[in-house]
Amino acid sequence: MSQPGKNSIPKFIDALRTWLPAPATSVAVIQSIGQDMVDISLMLDDVQDDSELRRGSPAAHVVYGRSQTINSAIYSLMKVADRLGQLQDEKCRDIFYEESRNLCVGQGLDLHWRQHVQCPSIQEYITMVDNKTGSFFRLVTRLVVAETAEPPNSVNLFQFITLLGRYYQIRDDYQNLASEEYTTKKGFCDDLSEGKFSLPMIHFLQNAPSKTVDQARGLIFHGIDSDSKRPLDLDSKRWILSEMKKAGSLEYSYNVLKDMHEAMSTMFSDLEAELGESSKLKTFLLRLQL
Numbered sequence: 001m002s003q004p005g006k007n008s009i010p011k012f013i014d015a016l017r018t019w020l021p022a023p024a025t026s027v028a029v030i031q032s033i034g035q036d037m038v039d040i041s042l043m044l045d046d047v048q049d050d051s052e053l054r055r056g057s058p059a060a061h062v063v064y065g066r067s068q069t070i071n072s073a074i075y076s077l078m079k080v081a082d083r084l085g086q087l088q089d090e091k092c093r094d095i096f097y098e099e100s101r102n103l104c105v106g107q108g109l110d111l112h113w114r115q116h117v118q119c120p121s122i123q124e125y126i127t128m129v130d131n132k133t134g135s136f137f138r139l140v141t142r143l144v145v146a147e148t149a150e151p152p153n154s155v156n157l158f159q160f161i162t163l164l165g166r167y168y169q170i171r172d173d174y175q176n177l178a179s180e181e182y183t184t185k186k187g188f189c190d191d192l193s194e195g196k197f198s199l200p201m202i203h204f205l206q207n208a209p210s211k212t213v214d215q216a217r218g219l220i221f222h223g224i225d226s227d228s229k230r231p232l233d234l235d236s237k238r239w240i241l242s243e244m245k246k247a248g249s250l251e252y253s254y255n256v257l258k259d260m261h262e263a264m265s266t267m268f269s270d271l272e273a274e275l276g277e278s279s280k281l282k283t284f285l286l287r288l289q290l
Helices: 008-016 024-049 060-064 066-086 091-115 122-147 155-178 180-186 190-194 199-207 210-221 234-246 249-275 279-288
Strands: none
Touching: 008 024, 008 122, 008 279, 024 060, 024 066, 024 091, 024 122, 060 066, 066 091, 091 122, 122 155, 122 199, 155 180, 155 190, 155 199, 155 249, 155 279, 190 234, 199 210, 199 234, 199 249, 210 234, 234 249, 249 279
16 A cells, blocks of 8 residues: 555546445445555555566565465455455355456466466457456445446446456456556566466467477467576567567557557447436546557
């Protein structure tokens, strides 16, 4: 909390209020729940990914140790669960548990592929994202809907939320490899160090020359299932990144993001026609655009 991030979830919840006028007291509780769930998941992610940096500072487990960080994350999760009692609708607790399970399923897939050095298909990757990243956006949206006296019955809203979750994760995948800001906050190409099967990596492994793929897999995944995994040095990461660019993997990811943002904009326009204008949500989407 002392190293604030983009606060995307609280901003997103605030933007939803145009369409879902839940009571201010409920919205404040949901914002705190959403942000705490993000922070808890990041603490645990950093332990599981062996990340050194978070938001430009040493990750929690680097400062306090793995055991204390895991214990504190679980304690924080219990406090979040207690806070659900401040919401009016009894369904909120079931919504929270369901989306928390989805989050764990998505993270479990991510960890399984990395542990077994098993490259997923793009569709399998999308399934993981819908569970993992999508759960944050679905959780807070469903909670706000539950707390709204007469919520609109719009199937299009949750289709929009699903696409937003996908875009958010793929954008993070791309920025991790292409953004100087991400280098400052997480280190240079941190996803390569973690052996993460991001969308650019999946495209690279499926489309680069076989010899290049074998060399890259050897560098990234050497000993990943043991304690003897050697760190991926800077020169190796630079070479892998250059080969990913040659294979068109970053360009492919950028084009996917461009198409997804256009699709979201179209869906958003349809939702405005159905539910009314929302300048805050429009600004939220514009800020996500690359």
